[in-house]
Amino acid sequence: MDYVESGPRGQDEAGSEGKHDMTAVRVGMVDDHPSPVWGIDRILEPHNDLDFVCAAATVSELLSKSSDLDVVILDLRLNDGTTPRENVERLADLGIGTVVYTSGEHPDLLRSAARAGTLGVVLKSASEDEILHAVRSAGAGEEVLTTEWAAAIDGDPNLDAVDLSPQLQRVLTLYASGGTSVSVGRELGVAADTVNEYLKRIRQKYADAGRPTRTKLDLFKRAVEDGWLPMPHRGRD
Template sequence: MADERARIGMVDDHELTIRGLRDSLADHPDLDFVASAPTVAELFDATTDLDLVILDLRLRDGSSPVANVEAIRARGLDVLVLTSGEDPFLVRSAARAGVLGVVRKSQPIDAVVDAVRSAARGEMVPTIDWAAAIDGDPDLAAVDLSPQHRRLLTLYAAGETATRVASTMGISPETVNDYLGRIRLKYADAGRPAPTKTDLYKRALEDGWLPFPRRRRKS
């Protein structure tokens, strides 16, 4: 990509952050800030002709970082996370979903631009914050769930009954209970037991399968 401009898209719902990055990249002829949007779907409604998507982890629509990363990667695009970094669980989940790196918004602008340039070339952008979020908590061992198990967990942990989950997924209630037993066993084997529905909800939050509840604004 030495003789081409890398086409950059951004998913963020903070206008100040978007303007700041757009203006900063404008000073670099090898980087072309093409489009921004508050959600992944809206970005792709605007364009898919991109080389890299810069993603904020906590969006107002409450979407899961894992789902957002997977949706972007399904388009054959790389992802660089640009976040305030206040939630290590979200950083962990994004890292496991296959992003090229996680950069804090508080970093100097030159460092952010260098990270964007490296990611646009398809290079990993390792940072201390990223490594600490993934490896710093031994009690949060990874649990590998199949797509079917993951979907069931997100439905059930979000509050659906086993009967409703069975209807939504087109499987029997007995299969739902069997899958829940397997999911609980995997978490128990990882040292993260989830015997109750509330525990499963916590695990789904920790691993990024469910979005964290939005913070209420003070009136």
């Protein structure tokens, strides 16, 4: 799949030095379908303060092209199995802000991205002005406050975030993905009884948050809701 890649823009018809300068917001995009990428490039191209640098189907591929970015426009559902949470956190660790670009059909994924620190959400049905405002705001390190984002985070009082340590996260993802106490223990190098104790702690944390996990399926749902596991694909976002 060929994606738009651009560096500094060339001279314009008036013979100026072109749009690229050191103050322009450097923008990347992650989407595994080309049409949204072409659309965003068309929207950003006329504006001297925005430089669309590159795009890719995954965050890893994008960073292999350039990590010198200010903002990444991020699709929520990618075919590489990564979660919005891990993608947002990975980019944030490099000092890159994210704006989620979505059809808005999956509030669980929006919550996952929000908890990881995305600067905001823009619907794919948004106007060009809304998209430009979002990118500029994110480039300035400001949150992109939209009704869709607020509704995704605040719309369900039962979805209070649960903070898990890295070890408990690992236990949850392995067990909720189909593992047993024995297989998870083998993977982590601990006894099965220790895994069971970890699972008790995880269940208690979710119970305290008003989000009970009585079954293994409940654990899987909570792991998806909080961004520890990707949502199963049932069509495109």
